[in-house]
Amino acid sequence: MESMPSTRKDEFSLPSDYHYLNCAYMSPLSRRVQAAGEAGIRRVAVPANIQTEDFFSGCDRVRELFARLINAPNPQRIAIIPSASYGLSAVARNTAVERGQNVVTVHHQFPSNVHVWRRKCETVGAEFRAVRPPIDGPDCARVWNDAILEAIDGDTAVVTQGVVHWTDGTPFDVEVIAARARDVGAAFILDATQAVGAMPFDLQRVQPDALICAAYKWLTGPYSIGAAYFGSRYDDGSPLEETWLGRVGSEDFAGLIEQSELYRPGALRYDMGEAPNFILVPMFIEALEQLLEWGVDNIQTHCRGLTRELIEELVGEQHPGGPEPVGHLFGLHVPEDVDPEALQARLCAQKVFVSVRGNAIRVAPHIYNDAADIEALRAVLAECGMLTPAA
Ligand SMILES: Cc1ncc(COP(=O)(O)O)c(C=O)c1O
Numbered sequence: 001m002e003s004m005p006s007t008r009k010d011e012f013s014l015p016s017d018y019h020y021l022n023c024a025y026m027s028p029l030s031r032r033v034q035a036a037g038e039a040g041i042r043r044v045a046v047p048a049n050i051q052t053e054d055f056f057s058g059c060d061r062v063r064e065l066f067a068r069l070i071n072a073p074n075p076q077r078i079a080i081i082p083s084a085s086y087g088l089s090a091v092a093r094n095t096a097v098e099r100g101q102n103v104v105t106v107h108h109q110f111p112s113n114v115h116v117w118r119r120k121c122e123t124v125g126a127e128f129r130a131v132r133p134p135i136d137g138p139d140c141a142r143v144w145n146d147a148i149l150e151a152i153d154g155d156t157a158v159v160t161q162g163v164v165h166w167t168d169g170t171p172f173d174v175e176v177i178a179a180r181a182r183d184v185g186a187a188f189i190l191d192a193t194q195a196v197g198a199m200p201f202d203l204q205r206v207q208p209d210a211l212i213c214a215a216y217k218w219l220t221g222p223y224s225i226g227a228a229y230f231g232s233r234y235d236d237g238s239p240l241e242e243t244w245l246g247r248v249g250s251e252d253f254a255g256l257i258e259q260s261e262l263y264r265p266g267a268l269r270y271d272m273g274e275a276p277n278f279i280l281v282p283m284f285i286e287a288l289e290q291l292l293e294w295g296v297d298n299i300q301t302h303c304r305g306l307t308r309e310l311i312e313e314l315v316g317e318q319h320p321g322g323p324e325p326v327g328h329l330f331g332l333h334v335p336e337d338v339d340p341e342a343l344q345a346r347l348c349a350q351k352v353f354v355s356v357r358g359n360a361i362r363v364a365p366h367i368y369n370d371a372a373d374i375e376a377l378r379a380v381l382a383e384c385g386m387l388t389p390a391a
Pocket of ligand 1: 024025084085086110112193194214
């Protein structure tokens with residue numbers, strides 16, 4: 001096995017006999033994120049010391065850190081959102097789609113990135129095009145990427161998808177797809193929830209019009225908060241909520257009765273109501289800081305080091321990502337005579353935690369996993385005849 005950065009397991013409070021390989025479902029909280037939440041609760045228990053500037057400084061720190069993580073040029077383009085579905089709804093509300101146009105996406109996207117566009121297409125009489133993978137097997141990602149490019153035409157108003165497929169980690173060439181969307185004048189929207197934090201991502205290379213990311217998976221943050229990038233296409237949009245904090249002059253609490261018509265600059269109008277949340281925001285800051293300290297490159301290298309042999313052995317040449325699959329998320333299609341839910345229950349009995357998505361087991365390690373977790377998974381798979389037992 002290649003040399004890899006050491007696990008950060010001791011920075012989390014996962015029980016020592018737990019093999020938690022399910023970050024694509026929900027990240028555990030590190031001790032420092034948990035401590036930030038506890039301090040937040042103590043702070044709001046006695047709010048006397050919460051100052052006006054505290055309504056702005058925490059959110060601004062999240063913007064700065066998230067912008068750094070995705071290489072966004074301007075932190076003011078980052079909004080604080082409560083969920084991916086909220087961010088995508090704000091995007092859909094402000095993206096023109098007309099009768100006869102189409103919205104292109106990838107087959108079986110996460111529902112937060114499906115319902116809102118289906119509804120929009122139904123309402124205006126546009127076509128919703130979910131591009132299926134044309135083939136299975138090692139060439140799947142390449143052929144699927146080509147099929148997405150072919151589905152984009154002069155009537156395409158929006159292309160909206162993930163960076164990798166959330167069920168099995170199939171990687172998409174988002175830089176090339178974004179360029180094609182730009183060529184036809186379509187908006188390119190990314191739900192990066194299953195990628196940012198786990199693998200390097202460069203917004204200035206891909207240039208999406210908007211990027212949405214929930215915090216509770218690879219960003220190792222808490223539930224019910226996230227971050228979204230809104231590009232200049234959305235500068236004059238109308239947010240889902242008309243928040244008072246999103247208006248110019250809102251830092252003058254005494255003057256709030258003079259309601260401003262003007263929004264604060266960039267993406268700040270898209271912040272959710274009560275964005276400064278004094279419990280979740282400090283937790284999110286801590287999570288983003290620790291990710292930047294660990295280094296996203298190191299996280300991906302660590303995950304690849306853990307899963308490479310297993311992916312080769314189990315999925316082998318059939319992996320849809322071809323020879324260079326991502327290390328943090330892979331789907332293991334179980335043989336027909338094995339019930340995936342029964343397999344999951346068997347894994348769970350050995351304290352190996354994974355998800356079932358369709359007829360596949362989804363394995364999703366992060367920096368807190370180590371070789372013992374993979375060995376525990378292997379042992380159960382071997383018992384089920386899916387692997388040769390380790391020597
Ligand atoms: C790709 C993807 N996007 C978004 C989410 C979460 O969506 P929301 O924040 O709307 O609950 C998930 C959760 O599994 C996901 O896999």
